[in-house]
Amino acid sequence: MESQGIIHKVCTVYTRGEEQRKDLFQEILIQLWRSYPSFRGDAKFTTWMYRISLNVALQQVRKRKKSLQKVEISTRILELPEAIQSNEFDGAEIKLLYKAIDQLNDVEKGIVLLYLEEEENEEIARIMGITPNYVRVKLHRIKAKLKKILNPQ
């Protein structure tokens, strides 16, 4: 219950619109429920949750690929709930962040999500199944991409 924020974040990054978000949320929940017996505690609970959630998200994204292509990016940004416009940052900055993430490929989205969640490179490596070195390489490329998107000039 306390860790449901992880699922919400994955859903927000990988879906467009409320309907898709709800569908993905439910699929992740079902999958977490099914694979819970396989959780033996040799990894952190959040690591296990990220593994399952990202795996389901990637499978779902491709299933919806055709309908995804029809949705304009602006539509999704407009659909973001007003509630996420915090006191500290205005809606424009938050939308810009989501817009930038949306332009990354699906694997990069997963890595940047974990990076923004302050996960260590070793932890990201454990979730993604790659080496910490390769995480560093990937993050370097992603940051360069984001910089380009956020500061086009």
Next chain:
Amino acid sequence: MELSQLKNIWESANSQLDEEFRMSKEEFRVSIRKRSNTVISKVKRIMKFKIIMGTICIFLLLFVGINLDWREVGDEFILGVPLSNPELLILYGFLAVLVLLLSLYNLFSYRKIIAYQRSSFDLKKSLSEIIAVIKNIIQLGIITDVIGMTCIAFFLLYIQLYKYQTIQSDYPMLIILLGTLITPFFVYRLTKFLQFRKYGNYLQALETYRDELEENPPKM
């Protein structure tokens, strides 16, 4: 916007998001009881149905076969052609073995899917596993259709060509042999095309994700 700001914006946005979407325990319970709609879950449901139907078929065929007196000349008709009891016995026995083998293969693939769904591998390993599962499903579909259609072709030719005569090494026998040899080739090509049309794009996408996680991706 600077990259250093991203984490702060993310944290601030998501603290609000958590409150907005937080689910109650009851909503959780309702959600996990619903049916999964992932590709792999749908395939699993179809397989379960096939295994049940296959088991029923085997019992039916065995029941009918056991109750046949193979010494008597039968008067059962298939496509308007009478088949003798020994012919029917061979037909039912062969079909029972065939359905049994395919059901076992189905069961094997079904168990693989369950094992996959209960696992919690890292993303790369998980993608490799699901790719293997889907390839297995495609292979199963091809094998089932090739064997099934070849058997049907064989029996249709046999029934039509030996309508009025007993089996012997002659011209109709050559047609049966050719038909039985050519059918799997065409069915293989057709089923492969249909299976890849059904799962090809999905499989390709998953392979792209897996390759994206390879430090030395395979050259295309």
